[in-house]
Amino acid sequence: MNLAKRLQLIKPSPTLMVTAQVAALRRQGIEVIDFGAGEPDFDTPEHIKAAAVTALRQGKTKYTSVGGTAELKEAIITKLHRDNGLTYGLQEVTANCGGKHTLFNAFHALFDKGDEVLIPAPYWVSYSDMVILAGGQPKLLLTSEETGFKITAAQLRAAIGPQSKALLLNSPSNPTGAAYSEEELRQIAEVIEQSTLLVISDDVYEKFLYDSPRCAHLLALKPHLRDRVLIVNSVSKTYAMTGWRLGYAAGPREVIAAIETLQSQSTSNPNSIAQAAAVVGRGCGRCQGFSARCPKARFTCFRVCRRTLAADGRTKPSQRRWTFHSICCKRLRWRWWLAKGSARPTTYAFLTPRRCRTWSRGSTRSRRH
Numbered sequence: 001m002n003l004a005k006r007l008q009l010i011k012p013s014p015t016l017m018v019t020a021q022v023a024a025l026r027r028q029g030i031e032v033i034d035f036g037a038g039e040p041d042f043d044t045p046e047h048i049k050a051a052a053v054t055a056l057r058q059g060k061t062k063y064t065s066v067g068g069t070a071e072l073k074e075a076i077i078t079k080l081h082r083d084n085g086l087t088y089g090l091q092e093v094t095a096n097c098g099g100k101h102t103l104f105n106a107f108h109a110l111f112d113k114g115d116e117v118l119i120p121a122p123y124w125v126s127y128s129d130m131v132i133l134a135g136g137q138p139k140l141l142l143t144s145e146e147t148g149f150k151i152t153a154a155q156l157r158a159a160i161g162p163q164s165k166a167l168l169l170n171s172p173s174n175p176t177g178a179a180y181s182e183e184e185l186r187q188i189a190e191v192i193e194q195s196t197l198l199v200i201s202d203d204v205y206e207k208f209l210y211d212s213p214r215c216a217h218l219l220a221l222k223p224h225l226r227d228r229v230l231i232v233n234s235v236s237k238t239y240a241m242t243g244w245r246l247g248y249a250a251g252p253r254e255v256i257a258a259i260e261t262l263q264s265q266s267t268s269n270p271n272s273i274a275q276a277a278a279v280v281g282r283g284c285g286r287c288q289g290f291s292a293r294c295p296k297a298r299f300t301c302f303r304v305c306r307r308t309l310a311a312d313g314r315t316k317p318s319q320r321r322w323t324f325h326s327i328c329c330k331r332l333r334w335r336w337w338l339a340k341g342s343a344r345p346t347t348y349a350f351l352t353p354r355r356c357r358t359w360s361r362g363s364t365r366s367r368r369h
């Protein structure tokens with residue numbers, strides 16, 4: 001069978017490989033903190049589940065508008081205003097089948113062959129393949145412990161070339177947990193102002209913060225950039241709704257319209273029950289979400305993840321090949337598994353044989369690391 005050539009450009013999500021590895025280890029009785037898929041270790045709140053049941057009973061089981069119901073769009077608008085201080089209209093927001101789908105749609109709506117997309121690394125594994133599938137060219141901006149695994153304004157300035165179309169900003173970041181401060185964002189925004197770059201702001205981890213109650217947002221600092229910024233978010237992480245598949249975007253009208261055109265020819269609307277639950281269950285509208293300060297959930301392991309990357313001698317990846325094989329960090333006695341053979345950074349599964357429970361309870365011993 002001759003498959004489409006464009007599929008030869010990408011590989012299956014390595015997250016699934018790690019998930020399989022983790023399942024195999026668990027079958028052997030090993031306790032594992034699975035950093036493969038980014039999932040909170042708590043369940044969807046009961047009031048959201050109840051809202052889904054109500055929606056089912058009310059017969060909200062039919063097609064909706066492609067980009068989501070008006071109620072959901074209102075809830076998204078309310079959320080953006082409340083949490084981020086941003087004002088959007090109904091035609092400037094759209095809902096999709098998960099944040100990943102939002103990104104997928106956005107990349108196809110925005111990128112043409114040869115367009116360069118600047119991606120700070122380490123980064124979430126799917127970005128680069130999705131950019132490639134859309135015809136774009138990922139350009140990795142490598143970061144290090146010295147900069148807290150964040151890009152600097154100078155680094156961004158130096159990376160921008162004639163083909164550079166967009167910057168992918170993920171703060172807080174998967175996998176390092178690095179979150180940009182207001183000052184850092186301001187400096188980055190100044191470089192963006194002097195360029196023609198678009199920014200895709202992936203905010204899916206905005207509620208996963210260690211020390212501050214709020215994550216700085218580029219657009220809150222520089223509102224006049226709104227014509228060049230597409231916000232991507234999702235109910236997956238904040239409300240532990242990864243399986244419900246509901247993501248959303250906010251940005252310039254024409255980009256939102258393009259995303260909806262594309263979506264109208266693929267998935268149509270996102271799941272109607274998930275939409276209703278996000279509104280009635282206050283998932284998007286009012287739920288405060290989740291914010292971890294000290295070890296409470298496995299996402300807080302990102303702090304350790306940063307140190308581990310720094311502690312390990314192999315943290316200076318070459319752009320050509322960045323492949324770690326089952327790194328053993330003696331200091332933490334934690335082993336990291338990264339999928340093998342990839343030309344690009346891939347994802348982590350955290351193995352803590354014997355120590356998983358200690359860590360998730362947040363004992364002083366674990367915290368010391």
Ligand SMILES: Cc1ncc(COP(=O)(O)O)c(C=O)c1O
Nearest residue numbers: 038098099100124174204234236
């Ligand atoms: C950085 C980042 N962005 C977006 C997503 C997409 O999440 P979802 O499709 O569940 O909304 C993920 C999922 O792991 C992620 O890690």
